Amino acid sequence: MFINRIKEFVVHTFMIKIDSNRIFGLDLLRFFAISFVVVSHGLHYLPYADFFLNFMLDGVxxxxxxxxxxxxxxxxxxxxxxxxxxxxxxxxxxxxxxxxxxxxxxxxxxxxxxxxxxxxxxxxxxxxxxxxxxxxxxxxxxxxxxxxxxxxxxxxxxxxxxxxxxxxxxxxxxxxxxxxxxxxxxxxxxxxxxxxxxxxxxxxxxxxxxxxxxxxxxxxxxxxxxxxxxxxxxxxxxxxxxxxxxxxxxxxxxxxxxxxxxxxxxxxxxxxxxxxxxxxxxxxxxxxxxxxxxxxxxxxATPYKILKPVTYISLISYSMYLVNLTFIQTWVIGQMFVYPHVFRYFISSAYIVFAMYLFLCFIISFFLYKYFEIPTTRLRDKLVVKPKKEA
Known part of the structure; x- marks a missing residue:
């Protein structure tokens, strides 16, 4: 019973309603664009970063x-x-x-x-x-x-x-x-x-x-x-x-x-x-x-198993753009390295740090999108002035 409640909580927390009218092809382009931006910003954590940068298109x-x-x-x-x-x-x-x-x-x-x-x-x-x-x-x-x-x-x-x-x-x-x-x-x-x-x-x-x-x-x-x-x-x-x-x-x-x-x-x-x-x-x-x-x-048309993750990343791409570099790299991860005795296991592997960076980008962006972007975007329906109907 307790496990079921946890599952329900997790599903509810990470559930985003996907509009059936979305065009997957444009979501796919947005997915690749934000992926190139986020990955290229984080490559400096990895060895041979300059080599990998050659394969990063200009996502912007x-x-x-x-x-x-x-x-x-x-x-x-x-x-x-x-x-x-x-x-x-x-x-x-x-x-x-x-x-x-x-x-x-x-x-x-x-x-x-x-x-x-x-x-x-x-x-x-x-x-x-x-x-x-x-x-x-x-x-x-x-x-x-x-x-x-x-x-x-x-x-x-x-x-x-x-x-x-x-x-x-x-x-x-x-x-x-x-x-x-x-x-x-x-x-x-x-x-x-x-x-x-x-x-x-x-x-x-x-x-x-x-x-x-x-x-x-x-x-x-x-x-x-x-x-x-x-x-x-x-x-x-x-x-x-x-x-x-x-x-x-x-x-x-x-x-x-x-x-x-x-x-x-x-x-x-x-x-x-x-x-x-x-x-x-x-x-x-x-x-x-x-x-x-x-x-x-x-x-x-595309298989649902491909559509869902691509669409999720597409939906949260704006939030990912806002937080991936200065907030996450400078303040979140950057402050972790101030205390190396606490995060020595992360510091020991560049790939773990890079994976942690990607994970933080997704989690923080997801919550920013679902619990701030969506509610504030809905405000526009209240602020837009509709034209008066002619008598």
């Missing part, structure tokens, strides 16, 4: 393109279904911010408290910029909460794209289809040309970290990755015949482009005297990911 770019595809699809549907007035614009922001901001602000506040209490000379001012997502708009991202760089790019995407579309449709008076295409092309061109301009005035980055901070991790240099996803949503909505044509061939071609991008980066990491490395490597990876989407966005 996968996320960017997927996010642009999903959010772009939502925006295009709204623009074609309703009058995209100021209230609809506000509703869009409320829905996105209720999904992303509460968990982010929670983790940010926890990290700020920890840094203030235990890190000498830490200035609380350093954290203020993170609430406004301006810490890496056009300058290198600070060391604090290092993984927040990509969310900053996402949030500026949520903010700017609807504003540009609203301006073109209601101020310039362009039709929806034309407006969306103008915004897509304009931002892809601007961002790519800005990287080219920065490369022309700064030259070759002196080291990999400089390239990472000045080209890879700034809002103004990476918005185009999301726009490739929006381009996918545009083609799917307005040119469905093209989108659905030869999806498997396009998928394999996308994989080839991603692998080509990875091989090119591996070759160029040791010699960064390359325009491709600083300017066009992001574009190639984004286009390759875009080509995966026609097939993955229609792929639903």
């Amino acid at each position: 770019t996968l996320f960017f393109v997927l996010s642009g595809f999903l959010i772009g699809g939502i925006l295009i549907e709204i623009l074609n279904r309703t009058k995209f007035d100021r209230q609809e614009l506000l509703n869009f922001w409320v829905r996105r911010w209720c999904r992303t901001l509460p968990a982010y602000f929670l983790v940010l506040l926890v990290l700020l408290i920890l840094e203030t209490l235990f890190t000498p000379d830490f200035s609380i001012y350093n954290g203020i910029r993170y609430f406004l997502f301006i810490q890496n708009f056009a300058s290198p991202h600070p060391e604090f909460f290092a993984e927040a760089w990509s969310l900053s790019i996402e949030e500026w995407f949520y903010l700017l794209i609807p504003v540009f579309l609203y301006g073109l449709i209601y101020i310039v008076k362009r039709e929806v289809k034309t407006s969306v295409l103008i915004v897509i092309i304009s931002i892809i061109l601007f961002t790519t040309l800005f990287r080219l301009y920065r490369y022309s005035i700064c030259g070759t980055p002196p080291d990999l970290n400089s390239w990472d901070l000045n080209f890879r991790k700034q809002v103004i240099t990476r918005l185009d990755s999301l726009m490739y996803g929006v381009l996918g949503a545009y083609i799917k909505y307005y040119y469905s015949e093209i989108w659905n044509a030869r999806k498997r061939i396009v998928f394999y071609f996308g994989l080839a482009l991603i692998l080509l991008s990875q091989l090119s980066l591996i070759e160029l990491i040791s010699d960064r005297n390359s325009l491709f490395f600083s300017v066009f490597s992001f574009s190639l990876m984004s286009v390759g990911t875009l080509f995966l989407l026609p097939f993955l966005s229609s792929y639903k």
Whole structure:
């Protein structure tokens, strides 16, 4: 009886309701994206970390393109279904911010408290910029909460794209289809040309970290990755015949482009005297990911034993992104090593530490998702203002 109660408690605690309408192909892409991010962040625990890094794709770019595809699809549907007035614009922001901001602000506040209490000379001012997502708009991202760089790019995407579309449709008076295409092309061109301009005035980055901070991790240099996803949503909505044509061939071609991008980066990491490395490597990876989407966005059928773990990781991927690096590695595992006499068995094996890191990522992310993300996301239904019915 007691054992049955324990089983019921465990099942209830770790049960997540999975929507039957979820698209497994997109969950699979999200699963691989977060896996590459989490594993690559933890490889430094292992011997031969540099060798294993060669096999880690840029999971953040996968996320960017997927996010642009999903959010772009939502925006295009709204623009074609309703009058995209100021209230609809506000509703869009409320829905996105209720999904992303509460968990982010929670983790940010926890990290700020920890840094203030235990890190000498830490200035609380350093954290203020993170609430406004301006810490890496056009300058290198600070060391604090290092993984927040990509969310900053996402949030500026949520903010700017609807504003540009609203301006073109209601101020310039362009039709929806034309407006969306103008915004897509304009931002892809601007961002790519800005990287080219920065490369022309700064030259070759002196080291990999400089390239990472000045080209890879700034809002103004990476918005185009999301726009490739929006381009996918545009083609799917307005040119469905093209989108659905030869999806498997396009998928394999996308994989080839991603692998080509990875091989090119591996070759160029040791010699960064390359325009491709600083300017066009992001574009190639984004286009390759875009080509995966026609097939993955229609792929639903899969064995349940595979579907469940992939979907679970997909669902908690945002929480995993928020906690895997600074919170878990710096504060949870990092503080364990302060007391080596207690954790000598973990310290004795790098593989055990790495396994512990992965386990903590899953457990902490799971509880953050189920008991904080889900409840706060539901708030958006209360905050969204529904249009009044005409009499």
